[in-house]
Amino acid sequence: MSRDAVTIELDRDPPDYLPDESLSGRWTVAVASDDEVRSAELSVLWYTDGKGEEDLGVHHFERLSADEAGSVGSGRGRRFALRLPRAPLSYDGVIVKVCWCVRVRVFWDGGESVAEVPFRLGEVATACEIAT
Amino acid sequence: MSTDLPSDITVVETGDGVRYVLPRPALGIARMMGSSLALFGLAPIGGGIAFIYFSLKHFVRPGGPLDVGAVMALLCPLSFVVIGGLLSLFGVWLLAGHSEIVLTADQISSAFRLGPIVWRGRRGRRHVRRLVVERSSRVAGPTGNLASLFAETDKGRPLLLALVYSPDWLSALAADIAGRWSAGDEPIPVIHRDAGRATSRRWRRDLTAAGGKRAIPAWFLTVWGLGFFGGGILFFILIFQALVRGDPGNNLQGDFPWKVLWILFPFPFIIPGACALAYVRRRRATVGLSPEQLKSPERLKAVDESEYPTVPPVSHVPGAELSARLTPELAAGCGVTMLLVVVLICSGILASLIAFVIDRTWNRQWEYVGMAGFFVLFFGVLWTLVTGLFVKEWRLWRLGHPVVEVAALPLYCGEECGLVVTFPGPARLRRLRVAVMCEEAASYTEGDETHKDTRRVHEEVLAREEDLAIERWAPFRLRGSFRVPSAAMHSFKTTHNEVRWLVRVEGEAERLIPLKFAHDFPLPVRPCRGNGGRT
Numbered sequence: 001m002s003r004d005a006v007t008i009e010l011d012r013d014p015p016d017y018l019p020d021e022s023l024s025g026r027w028t029v030a031v032a033s034d035d036e037v038r039s040a041e042l043s044v045l046w047y048t049d050g051k052g053e054e055d056l057g058v059h060h061f062e063r064l065s066a067d068e069a070g071s072v073g074s075g076r077g078r079r080f081a082l083r084l085p086r087a088p089l090s091y092d093g094v095i096v097k098v099c100w101c102v103r104v105r106v107f108w109d110g111g112e113s114v115a116e117v118p119f120r121l122g123e124v125a126t127a128c129e130i131a132t
Numbered sequence: 133m134s135t136d137l138p139s140d141i142t143v144v145e146t147g148d149g150v151r152y153v154l155p156r157p158a159l160g161i162a163r164m165m166g167s168s169l170a171l172f173g174l175a176p177i178g179g180g181i182a183f184i185y186f187s188l189k190h191f192v193r194p195g196g197p198l199d200v201g202a203v204m205a206l207l208c209p210l211s212f213v214v215i216g217g218l219l220s221l222f223g224v225w226l227l228a229g230h231s232e233i234v235l236t237a238d239q240i241s242s243a244f245r246l247g248p249i250v251w252r253g254r255r256g257r258r259h260v261r262r263l264v265v266e267r268s269s270r271v272a273g274p275t276g277n278l279a280s281l282f283a284e285t286d287k288g289r290p291l292l293l294a295l296v297y298s299p300d301w302l303s304a305l306a307a308d309i310a311g312r313w314s315a316g317d318e319p320i321p322v323i324h325r326d327a328g329r330a331t332s333r334r335w336r337r338d339l340t341a342a343g344g345k346r347a348i349p350a351w352f353l354t355v356w357g358l359g360f361f362g363g364g365i366l367f368f369i370l371i372f373q374a375l376v377r378g379d380p381g382n383n384l385q386g387d388f389p390w391k392v393l394w395i396l397f398p399f400p401f402i403i404p405g406a407c408a409l410a411y412v413r414r415r416r417a418t419v420g421l422s423p424e425q426l427k428s429p430e431r432l433k434a435v436d437e438s439e440y441p442t443v444p445p446v447s448h449v450p451g452a453e454l455s456a457r458l459t460p461e462l463a464a465g466c467g468v469t470m471l472l473v474v475v476l477i478c479s480g481i482l483a484s485l486i487a488f489v490i491d492r493t494w495n496r497q498w499e500y501v502g503m504a505g506f507f508v509l510f511f512g513v514l515w516t517l518v519t520g521l522f523v524k525e526w527r528l529w530r531l532g533h534p535v536v537e538v539a540a541l542p543l544y545c546g547e548e549c550g551l552v553v554t555f556p557g558p559a560r561l562r563r564l565r566v567a568v569m570c571e572e573a574a575s576y577t578e579g580d581e582t583h584k585d586t587r588r589v590h591e592e593v594l595a596r597e598e599d600l601a602i603e604r605w606a607p608f609r610l611r612g613s614f615r616v617p618s619a620a621m622h623s624f625k626t627t628h629n630e631v632r633w634l635v636r637v638e639g640e641a642e643r644l645i646p647l648k649f650a651h652d653f654p655l656p657v658r659p660c661r662g663n664g665g666r667t
Contacts, residue, residue, distance in 0.1 A: 019659060043424035048629040051585055052574025055626035057442065061428035087440040089659055091621045094587040096572040096629045105422050122659060125619035127572070127589040 005030045006104050006115035015119035017084055023119070024081035027104050040064045041105045042080055046088055046121075051095040059085055089122030094129045137308045138301050149236035150312060152305065156230050157296040165296070169223030176216030179506035183209035186503045221246065226296060233293050233305075235312060240283050242293045253292065257313070259285040263306045263322045267299050281306055299324070353412045361405030367398035443542070444625040446654045451537035453552050458536045458635065458653035468529045471522040478515040485511060527647050532556040534637040534651055539613075542656040543633070546618030551594070553610040553637060557602035562646065564639035566595040568614045568655070570621070573630040590620060616657050623657045633657040 010025040017023055023044065029037060044060040060082045080102075091098040103116040137143070142153040184206060229246035241254035264282045279299040282290040293309075294302060303324065310320040371394050374384055384394045418426055451457040485508045492500040532555065539550035553566050570590035576583055595610045602608045616633065624631040638650035 041422055041424060043428070045424060045427070048626060050574060050629070052576050053628040055628050056423060056427050057626070058424050058427040058429065061424055063425065085439075085441075087622060087659055088442045088624050089622065091624070091631070093572045093621065093631065094589060095574045095585055096624075096631055098624065103424060105424065123619060124621050125617075127621065130588045130591050 006106055006113050008102055008104055008115055008117040010102065010117060010119060012119075015117070016123075017119060017121050019084060019086040019089070019122060021084055022081060023084050023102075024079065025102065025117075026077050026079045027102075027115075028077035029104075029106050038066050038107045038109065040068075040107065042078075043103045043105070044082060044084075044100075045103060046090075046098055046100045049097040049099055050093065057088075084121055089124045090120045091124050091127070093127040136304045138304055141305065146234075149234060152233040152235075152309075154231045154233070154294055154297075154305075156228070157226055163227060166223045166226030169226065170220045171223070173216040173218070173220030173223060175509070176212040177220065178216075179502075179509070180209040180212030180216065182499075182502040183212070183506060186499050189499070221249070231294055233309070235309060240291065240293070240309075240313070242291060255283055255285055255291045260291075260320065261285055263293075263310055263320055264290070265299055265302045265306055265322065265324045267324070350412050350415065353408050357405045357408030357412060359405070360401045361409060364398040364401030364403075364405055367401065368395070371395055371397065440622075440658055442626060443623045443656055443658055444654075446541075446656045448541055451552075454537040454539045454550060456538055456541040458538065458655070460533065460651050460653055465529055468522070468525045471518065471525055474518050475515070475522050478511060478518055482508065482511045482515050527643070528649055531559060531641050531647065531649060536635050536637070536653045538635075538655070542658050543616055544658050545616050545620050545622055545660045547661075548613050548615045550613045551611075551635070553595070553608075553635070555602060555608035555637070557607050558604045559602045560642040561600040561602065562598065562640040562642050564595070564597045564600050564608065564637075565593065566610055566635070566637050567591055567593045568616075568633070568635055570631065570633050573632065575628045590617070618660050620657075622659045623655070 006027065006029050008025060008027045010023070027042065029040065041064070042060075042062040043058050045056060045058045047057075048055045062080070064078075088098050090100055099118060100121045101116040101118045103114065106113045140155045144151040144153065187206060187209070225244060225246045229244060232243045232245065234241045234243070237257065239254050239256050240260060241252060244251040260283045262284050264284050265279055266282060267279045277298050278296055279302050280295040281293040281297075281302045283293055284290040294305065303322070306322045310322050313320050371384065374381075375392060375395065378388075379391060384391050386393075447459045448456040449459065485504055489501055489504045489508055492498075492504065534556075535552075535554045537552045540547075543549050551568075555564065569588055569592070571586050571588050573584060573586045576585075592614050594612050594614060597608075600608065621631050623633050633655040635653040635655060636650060637653075639648075641647040641649065
């Protein structure tokens, strides 16, 4: 199974959200057989990018057992919906960036596949460095 | 091979690769550094040898299996001899040595040669991620045009390939190495940076599948922890038994009641060993969990229930004029007090040692003079450093600390906030500046070193004064307001990344030796109110 086998679709396009709004979508796993999937995890999280070491915060986490995850395979899909937090907002800074995404991690016999879809939370402008 | 390779580098083609024979470092600053280091290294060598001689003559006696104190008494000065020897060796290498770089299909290695003495290092090709030309300093001066060349990996220490050459010279060499090594394989990037300041962290993104940073193996920690913990317990039992029996074999040095202090000896082994075992036990609970599950709200015991968990709180007290008085990052007088304690301790030890040296000199006991003089030198350097810091903090404390009050806490993006800044007198300031600013701060690890970088992304200057005379009865006073832009980032703090809003009061006091100061008062800034339909 490849990374492309996991598909995540958000209900909003472009995926721009405001704090406290509802985020919803659907994810599917394309596998030949339901037995391949051992478990799956859906996370809505933020992580930092840029110069510093990566920090990670998980806002929503959902783990599916083999039976539940199997039902997601073969294109049947599974919906998700949740309320977004008030902070941290998405940020494109000079050396600090905050990125939000929906990430699905599928564990199958012999490995795992990860797929993620980024989205934007809030309306923070891109930062520019000021000479000191 | 590049045609730009410096002509003083000898390139030798070998059967399985190529060898670069580098010339001796250029004369001038390198020769001066070499001479200084070679001479400076003799001081710890002499001190260490004197201490060993003194210990062997007066203290160390064969005392059985538990005579650990004797071994420690010899190991400590031996480390001085080794460090001094290495310093001197490095100095002599700068004067008379040279280095070589050997490149094969599988690895890169460096050899620093001084006659028959060779210091070697090597790294596998698959581990090397980049070549780095690191300039020692951008400051104009004798060391401003010196640089080193490293082969960096994503795990372990970088391999030093060459040092004390000019950046341009090393850049040409690095380009040639990268050109030869990249043929038919993943290219090796050459990056330039100043010491302690990385240009990019993007290389973290191009980790190979097997190149990720691995944690210390659990089996190693377990064995290490068991070894330290078990050994410490064994020592404890043996020493305890010996003490209870009155130490009939006199295996523990000293007389009662001081001999009892030996019971403390095993704890430096027991405590780290126990900590390692506890860490392994805790880590076992997280084996097999994804990074998201490790950070999931259900797993985190101390879930932050606040609405803005990544907006750090700041400490404040009720204000006299406005609603809140901000407290500085480090309380006034705290640093002065701590440094004063250290200065007093150092002064006491140093004075005692000097008195001892004078007394022994008077009695012509030169062995004692040599040993104590060594410690006088060590504590003298320490005292000078600590006293210098103390004087600086003391001057800042005497100058006085500003008081900053704001009309509302916490602040919200897009809202205006009143502010009062007071600077006490008397003081004569060459300049004074009050500004509200936003800074990004990121910490990252390269090799074994952790660096921190800061960038300013917003600044609103509220006051800028020059040649300011503040009287005792008329302190400097600024009353105004500022607005955090609605599209600005709110305060954000995690383990390695931070966006911080603060009021900075900085300036320079007019003294015999000008005194620069900068006081930061953090502000908690939350996202705009009203987003998502909330008010």
